[in-house]
Amino acid sequence: MTAFSLPALTLATSCPRDADVVVFGVAESSGTPVLVGVPDELDQRTAKQFGQPLLAVARGLGADAKPGSTTVLPGADGSRLIAVGLGEADVTPEQVRRAAGNGVRAAAGLNAERPLRVAICLDAVEPEVVKGAAEGALLGAYSFVKVSGREPKEAIASVTVVSSSGKPEARRAIETARTVAAAVCLARDWVNTPANVLYPETFADAARAAVKGTKIEVEVLDEKALERGGYGGLLAVGGGSSHGPRLVRFDYAPRGAKAHLALVGKGITFDTGGLNLKTSDGMYTMKSDMAGAAAVLAATRTIAQLGLKVRVTSYAAMAENMPSGTAYRPSD
Template sequence: MSGSRLPSISLARTVPADADVVVVGIAPGPAGGVLLGVPADVEKSVTRQLGRPLLALARSLGAEAKLGTATVVPGPGDLRIVLTGLPSADATPEQVRRAAGTGVRTAAGVSGAAGLRIAVSLDAVEPEVIRGAAEGALLGAYRYQKQTASPEPAAVGALTIVSASGKAEARQAVSTAVIIAEAVCAARDWINLPANLLYPESFADDARTRAKAARIGVEVLDETQLRKEGYGGLLAVGGGSSHPPRLVRYSYAPRGARFHLALVGKGITFDSGGLDLKTPEGMYTMKCDMSGAAAVLAATRAIADLGLKISITAYACLAENLPSGTAYRPSDVLTIHGGKTVENANSDAEGRLVMADGLARSNADDADLVVDIATLTGACMVALGLRTAGLMASDDLTADRVLDAAESAGELFWQLPIPEEIGDGLKSSVADLRSSSTKRYGGALTAAAFLREFVDPDRSWAHLDIAGPAFNDGEAYDYVPTGGTGFGVRTLIALATALAS
């Protein structure tokens, strides 16, 4: 799998002498702002060589104390200074994460940048803030290695997080950040791969390879096993493609674990809409429709690497949705794993069918909590936009657990309801239920109500609809690149961390 190469990262008390760029902060304050993390010798050198204090020079070049902004300022010698905006001198870990990402991404975007040695100096002292700076820097440095005969050198070669803290907790914060960033970037790499290179079999092979160096058990069901065990959703959705479906099952069960978390991810490696064909414009980015599967696989590997005392069972439901003579049809009746039947209403509402198989299979694991994650509905994007994901859950306690984890991770979720009447549109005269509602409105809520039908009624369950933030087809911002974002990975890791404690 061709993908990204993350730079090395270290922790230091001072800016290394060989640094090419130093990223510092600018926050609101008197006289146009206050600078954060600027080494005294650098500030003196700028004043001496350029005849103006660094803050005055930065303000004249348009530097703002605002998240998402960054200004490149010449420093002494060949050193470049990037001033990244912060909303406060006492910024939160997520604000520092965003500022570090913006600063590093801006430095990496300078013309001719290659192998840069970047120091991030934002006055980070507390472990969580140090971790935020390290995660933001690593994620901001991400560049997907495009498919080419002439690979370009990485823009960022090495990162240094500058902090006055030399405690073991500070070093551990950086180590944790590396594991989390690697997981997010692994998900980004999978999402960014074109569908002719990432399809169910190759995705399953990559997933098996990624688990080898960790204490993760792997099981992959091929089309023969799926047929034998009655996975009618996966077989139907994948039936139109020459690349047959797969179900990947990860299991991580460390000694001493007292909580069992099951994760189910949607893995449609390409979604044409099937016989209910999408428009060309609507189809172009549909290599990203496996973002949920990428998230659960990458998060499970990170949870194992972190050594968290929690049992994880993760399912990646992999299929390619294409039209052909063997494709499933609207009005077909499918038998999902476990025996429940579904009248297919729309072949472009395929994700819920493969997820139904995964959720039904997870019931046998007897997990304490089941979380599914999917790029499931355009309706959720209409409701919440492109940067906020939807959350629906079996109960408010479960929802609060996920929301707390998301806040800790710095990812945006908003809880939506599953009203009692929303399921009325799923009634079918020819099967146990329809896959889509007969009614137009509340599509995201209806999809969640459908999925709930395949989870044991007494099971704690949360559904994450990440259709909006999973893929960014606009300009990069903060630590978020254009293309696959890896959204959801950090929330799943934060949830596992909280449940393991």
């Protein structure tokens, strides 16, 4: 099972000159488009090259403040600029997060000959905005590494979040974003993996491996343990498959925790409907019927890695629901 690797992530107080792509914002202030996060030097270079300010160039090529919009512009020295819509000028961390993701996805879509170095210039000053920019950018770089013998092509080599704040809080925000994004990408990888590769046994093994080195206690119950424990429902759902069910329990119990959170995730690695067989259209996406378990397990790892003072006990019920002579019947 091949996992997606996050691009390198750094924080800088100025836009790096060697960036292949610079992502900047377009917002709306009193009905007028304004640039967000554009370094003066970049604006000056654009004016020198094209004979007009960056805002005029961007507007001329269709850039606007509409959230979700992206416009690719030519930059100096063969680089690319990507304008992303931010909506109203008083932007929130979530708007920045989404815009950064849109910008990096647009950069990945350029199909460059080599992995790109991307700078995120979205006027990130406050730690929550820095975190949003970093997290969005890393998630925007995600692509599923398909199960094949070919080496995956890396689109984004690195992400630099530009922030005028050199405070320790900003650097901590970067590290938090990296941890959260890694967990989200892990969950995405599990959801995207075909069911002939990710089934209860391999899912449980992957879950255990994902938290190696953390302070999470892991327990995995196989078929025999499930029978002894009286887990009839899970055994019934997985009874028609050649791949036996599993129950995975994560327990994170930090010293000083004052709250106890319980999470439960559905981990049906493929749901045919059993003897009540689904139609082909209804069955096609059923490899993702384990997304709840993926989210719960990845979230628990994130909480542990961030060292949050809350106890978390998570359960992921894993089974493959298949039709066969051993499948449970509607009247059982």
